[in-house]
Amino acid sequence: MASIRTHYDNLKIARDAPPEVIRAAYRALSQRFHPDRNPGDTRAANIMLLINTSFETLSDPAKRAAHDRWIAEQESAQMRDARSGHEYRSSQAPTETASKQRFRGISLSALVPWLLGTAALLFVFFVQKIPVQGPKPYTQTAPASVVPLSAGPSSIPVRVVAVELGKAVGLDQRITSPATVFNTHDTIYAAISTVGSASNATLSADWTYADNVPVNHSSTKISPFGPAVTSFHISKPDGWPAGPYKVQIWLDDRLVDTRFFGVNVQNSPANQDKAGSFDDLLPQKSSVSQAGSPTSLTSGWQEAPNGKPWPTTASYIRGVPMLSANGLSMLTIDNGNNGSPVFVKLVSLSGKRAYPVRQAFIPAHATFKMKKISPGNYDVRYRDLKTGHLVRSESFDLTQQRVSDGETYSVLTITLYKVANGNFHTFPLAEDEF
Numbered sequence: 001m002a003s004i005r006t007h008y009d010n011l012k013i014a015r016d017a018p019p020e021v022i023r024a025a026y027r028a029l030s031q032r033f034h035p036d037r038n039p040g041d042t043r044a045a046n047i048m049l050l051i052n053t054s055f056e057t058l059s060d061p062a063k064r065a066a067h068d069r070w071i072a073e074q075e076s077a078q079m080r081d082a083r084s085g086h087e088y089r090s091s092q093a094p095t096e097t098a099s100k101q102r103f104r105g106i107s108l109s110a111l112v113p114w115l116l117g118t119a120a121l122l123f124v125f126f127v128q129k130i131p132v133q134g135p136k137p138y139t140q141t142a143p144a145s146v147v148p149l150s151a152g153p154s155s156i157p158v159r160v161v162a163v164e165l166g167k168a169v170g171l172d173q174r175i176t177s178p179a180t181v182f183n184t185h186d187t188i189y190a191a192i193s194t195v196g197s198a199s200n201a202t203l204s205a206d207w208t209y210a211d212n213v214p215v216n217h218s219s220t221k222i223s224p225f226g227p228a229v230t231s232f233h234i235s236k237p238d239g240w241p242a243g244p245y246k247v248q249i250w251l252d253d254r255l256v257d258t259r260f261f262g263v264n265v266q267n268s269p270a271n272q273d274k275a276g277s278f279d280d281l282l283p284q285k286s287s288v289s290q291a292g293s294p295t296s297l298t299s300g301w302q303e304a305p306n307g308k309p310w311p312t313t314a315s316y317i318r319g320v321p322m323l324s325a326n327g328l329s330m331l332t333i334d335n336g337n338n339g340s341p342v343f344v345k346l347v348s349l350s351g352k353r354a355y356p357v358r359q360a361f362i363p364a365h366a367t368f369k370m371k372k373i374s375p376g377n378y379d380v381r382y383r384d385l386k387t388g389h390l391v392r393s394e395s396f397d398l399t400q401q402r403v404s405d406g407e408t409y410s411v412l413t414i415t416l417y418k419v420a421n422g423n424f425h426t427f428p429l430a431e432d433e434f
Contacts, residue, residue: 004074007054007067015068019059023156026055027197031225036199158198158224160256163249164191173229180261180432184239190247190259191231199223204250205232210243210305219250244431258353260432304361310341310385314368316360323357324348327374328409329398335362335416340386342416344368345434349395350376354433362416375400380414381434390429391416 008015011025029051031037038044057063166175166189167182175191182188190205204219216234232247240263249257304310306319316322324346333344346358357378362368364386381392398410 007057010054022058027226036223156196158194158196158201162193163257163259165261169231173231183264187233187235189233194228197225202252206248209245311361314362314366320359324374325372327400329373330411331370332413334367338416339364340384342382344382347379390434391426392429
């Protein structure tokens with residue numbers, strides 16, 4: 001009885017192989033036969049089509065179950081036909097030759113699976129000797145759910161799993177000297193770790209300074225097969241301006257991660273080799289006028305994120321868009337008993353990633369009211385411009401609800417200093433969370 005060529009045979013695995021074995025077999029065969037690694041090799045291209053089809057079937061539980069049923073049906077049919085052929089041969093006259101008995105005892109339905117299985121083996125064996133004009137998809141006799149894939153192994157989509165910053169990378173592109181604070185003449189590296197497979201995906205890095213001032217944009221094409229690391233770097237021979245920076249990582253036009261870092265404000269030769277910490281980015285000295293506006297804030301926090309001097313009164317930062325502005329709720333930030341001016345951000349926590357929706361400056365001993373805030377979950381984060389310390393509030397909800405005679409909405413006040421028996425708590429905040 002002829003054996004049936006199955007998707008398990010194409011991937012060289014057992015029929016009871018678990019998903020991890022299927023993925024491992026697919027990765028190994030993809031690395032060997034993918035057209036990107038075998039340019040101009042029509043045999044590799046055709047085999048890759050066969051591998052893709054088999055992987056798509058066996059990695060989908062429903063398609064795999066249908067394929068298993070098809071195998072069982074084919075083997076059952078072969079068994080029935082074989083028994084029928086044996087009975088038929090036994091009834092023939094003894095004058096017939098053995099070869100004729102064998103031929104007459106095999107039905108057409110029993111020959112078809114054998115011929116198809118043999119043809120599949122001959123195809124893979126002889127395709128390397130037969131000139132083919134471009135890759136020709138191979139379709140195995142199987143359930144209708146089996147659809148050949150393109151030559152690219154898109155069944156395990158590539159995704160970013162980690163982004164690390166540092167001052168150097170090794171031959172494997174991984175960070176060897178991690179850092180989040182850099183000196184002005186450092187080369188700054190971002191190493192992006194990915195898993196999965198792709199053909200000709202685009203990985204990009206957008207570097208910005210302060211309030212999204214462009215620094216550098218770079219991108220590269222990647223075709224990974226399993227875990228991989230890609231690195232980007234930026235350098236500036238005349239030195240980076242001190243202050244906050246960030247790098248955003250994009251995969252095929254999708255923002256997948258953001259990392260924040262800073263450049264050390266202490267630039268003397270004695271500090272050029274200093275590892276640095278976020279404390280190095282904080283002003284060492286500052287003074288505040290009696291009116292509460294900063295007069296000599298040092299270094300990176302002397303200017304607002306838009307590159308202009310801080311306002312002299314409590315107000316939003318000019319040029320920064322106001323988001324979440326379709327509601328009725330109001331939030332008052334009370335800095336009345338605090339002797340330092342503060343830079344405040346109202347941060348939305350309603351999505352998958354926290355992001356600021358309002359940014360404001362509040363002088364010492366002043367308050368500021370934010371209006372028309374959309375319903376959602378938020379917290380308040382602020383930098384004390386006199387000490388540089390970062391703090392966040394606990395999260396809170398702003399609600400809005402339609403009632404019979406109008407709408408109800410939240411009116412909330414948060415104080416930026418400790419109040420006896422107060423109902424809000426504050427927590428230290430890391431630089432990359434601000």
